[in-house]
Structure formats: structure tokens, C-alpha cells
């Protein structure tokens with residue numbers, strides 16, 4: 001299959017995956033997996049959206065300590081694997097493709113959720129609050145991971161990725177964006193380490209590269225994508241040396257031949273163009289919470305060669321048949337923000353198809 005067209009409705013060959021079009025469902029936490037084991041309703045939700053070229057699941061914790069939100073699913077137990085098998089089978093039955101986003105939240109968690117102090121590269125307390133089963137709570141100072149513990153965290157990512165493949169999912173996306181653990185290593189505001197994993201841009205990129213290397217070695221680089229948000233401030237992040245840091249990261253990832261690079265390039269950072277030149281593979285762009293997420297923007301970003309695939313978030317929540325609506329110019333359902341996080345089928349599986 002040839003990929004040399006900017007027609008967003010044309011098929012796209014992503015590694016060994018044949019995508020029906022170039023629209024990607026952006027990863028979105030929905031907090032509807034109360035016991036962390038994906039259920040029939042979760043499977044229905046994703047299957048309804050299977051006409052997306054690629055679905056990236058909501059953030060999935062690779063370990064219990066990596067969970068940041070109540071009702072977010074995991075990939076560290078056999079029961080969770082069986083739950084994900086139900087999701088993967090339902091999406092594949094509708095002709096879709098789906099990868100799991102591996103999201104270790106690091107310091108963006110709370111002892112009331114995970115029963116222990118959250119871990120992070122350094123003991124830097126994030127400003128802000130987190131949603132817990134007991135309501136909103138102030139985020140607390142995390143415990144800095146010791147150098148000797150890092151291999152264990154890498155192993156958690158490897159285990160979760162292997163479980164994703166065992167469940168029949170098409171691959172994984174490493175969440176190195178939006179202020180979660182991997183991003184916390186990249187950013188100098190959250191990484192004040194003095195060992196080989198902190199200090200210089202190369203050192204701050206080291207942990208993320210080691211995770212990517214190990215996961216690629218375990219399940220194959222053609223099943224591994226990565227999401228980044230250079231300069232993004234979500235979750236109280238502060239980054240300087242952005243160019244040097246992300247150049248060090250992409251230099252380290254280059255020999256691996258990962259499946260894709262997924263960049264959150266909101267108007268504030270405008271960073272996609274430069275990264276496109278530094279990554280020799282498929283690039284997915286999402287314009288972030290502040291940027292427009294419509295067909296015209298998708299056509300512009302892909303048409304100008306800054307991306308191969310375009311990821312859309314909130315419109316996929318409210319329009320299970322979004323690709324069809326975009327193709328035909330039909331009206332879109334508006335997303336109901338009150339039902340984004342948690343609840344039942346309302347605002348989840350009950351949005352109307354055309």
C-alpha cells in the first residue's frame with residue numbers, strides 16, 4: 001500500500017497495521033473501569049469508535065503504583081489481560097485497530113488511591129489537586145525513585161506491553177507527555193537528579209529511551225509508539241532546554257525504529273514542524289486542548305507534511321461515527337464535559353450515530 005497521499009480518508013499502512021484512514025482517536029481517560037479490569041461497556045465504547053483509523057486507548061497503568069485516577073484500567077494482572085481481550089476482539093470485529101496507552105502517572109497520584117507515596121524522578125511536589133474516591137485532594141510530595149529501582153520500573157512497562165500483546169491489542173503507546181512519569185524524567189522542573197538520569201538533556205532523556213528500548217525488544221519496535229508534549233505545562237510542568245532535550249530523546253529513539261511519534265503540538269509550543277524532520281517514521285499530531293481539532297486543521301497539518309496521521313480527542317467522545325461525519329460534512333454532536341470522567345453509559349456509549 002502506498003502512503004503518498006494527503007487524503008485523510010485514504011488508507012494508511014502503519015507498520016504491519018492497515019489503517020482505514022488517517023484519523024486517530026486520541027487517548028482519553030474516562031474512569032469507567034471501577035475495578036481496573038476492562039468490562040463489556042468499555043468494549044462497546046471502543047467498538048463504537050472502530051471506524052477511526054487507529055484507536056489509542058485511555059491511559060492504562062502498567063503497575064498499581066502507576067495509577068493516578070479512580071476507575072482507570074490496568075495492564076498488570078491476568079484478569080486485566082482478559083478484560084482487554086474483550087476490548088481488542090470487539091474493535092477487531094468491527095475492522096478497527098487499537099493500541100494501549102501505557103500511562104504511569106508518577107507524582108500525579110495520591111496515597112488514598114494507591115496506598116503508598118507516589119514515585120517520581122525527584123521529590124518535587126506538584127501544585128494542584130487530584131481527583132480521588134474521597135473527592136479532590138492536594139497533590140503530595142512524591143518519593144524520588146532510587147537509581148537501583150529504575151530497572152524495576154522499566155520491567156513494569158515491559159510486562160504491561162507484553163500483556164497488551166497477549167490480550168490481542170495491536171501495540172502500545174508510551175505516554176511521555178502531559179506531566180506523567182516519563183515526562184517528569186524529561187523535564188528539568190521535575191527531574192533534579194544527580195545520577196546518570198538527571199542533569200543534562202541526554203541524562204534526562206535516558207530513562208525514557210531505556211523504557212522504549214526494553215519494550216521494543218520485548219514486543220517488537222513495530223508495535224511501539226510514543227507520545228510527547230514538548231514544553232507542555234499540564235500537570236504543573238516546567239521545562240527549559242526543550243530543543244536539546246527532545247533532540248536527545250529522538251536521537252536515542254532513532255536506532256529503535258519505533259512505530260510512530262505522537263506529538264501534542266498546541267499553538268503555544270508549535271513544535272511539530274521541527275520534530276517531523278527529526279523522526280524517520282510515522283508522525284501523529286494532536287493540536288492539544290487549546291488548538292482546533294477539526295477537519296480543516298487536520299488537512300492543513302497533514303497537507304503541509306508535518307504529520308502523517310491526525311489525532312482527535314473530544315469530538316471522538318461525542319461522535320462514535322466521527323470519520324463518517326467528517327467525510328460527509330455532517331453536523332457533530334457536542335461533547336458533554338460533565339460526563340467525561342466517570343459515571344455510567346450516559347455520555348459514554350449513548351452518543352447517537354447518524
Ligand SMILES: Cc1cc2nc3c(=O)[nH]c(=O)nc-3n(C[C@H](O)[C@H](O)[C@H](O)COP(=O)(O)O)c2cc1C
Nearest residue numbers: 026027028029058059286288289293312313314340
Ligand atoms: C476527557 C479527556 C481525557 C484525556 N485523557 C488522556 C489520557 O489518558 N492520555 C493522554 O495522553 N491524553 C489525554 N487527554 C488529552 C487528549 O488526548 C488530547 O490531547 C486533548 O483532548 C486535545 O485534543 P482534542 O482537542 O481533539 O480533544 C485527555 C483529554 C480529555 C478531554
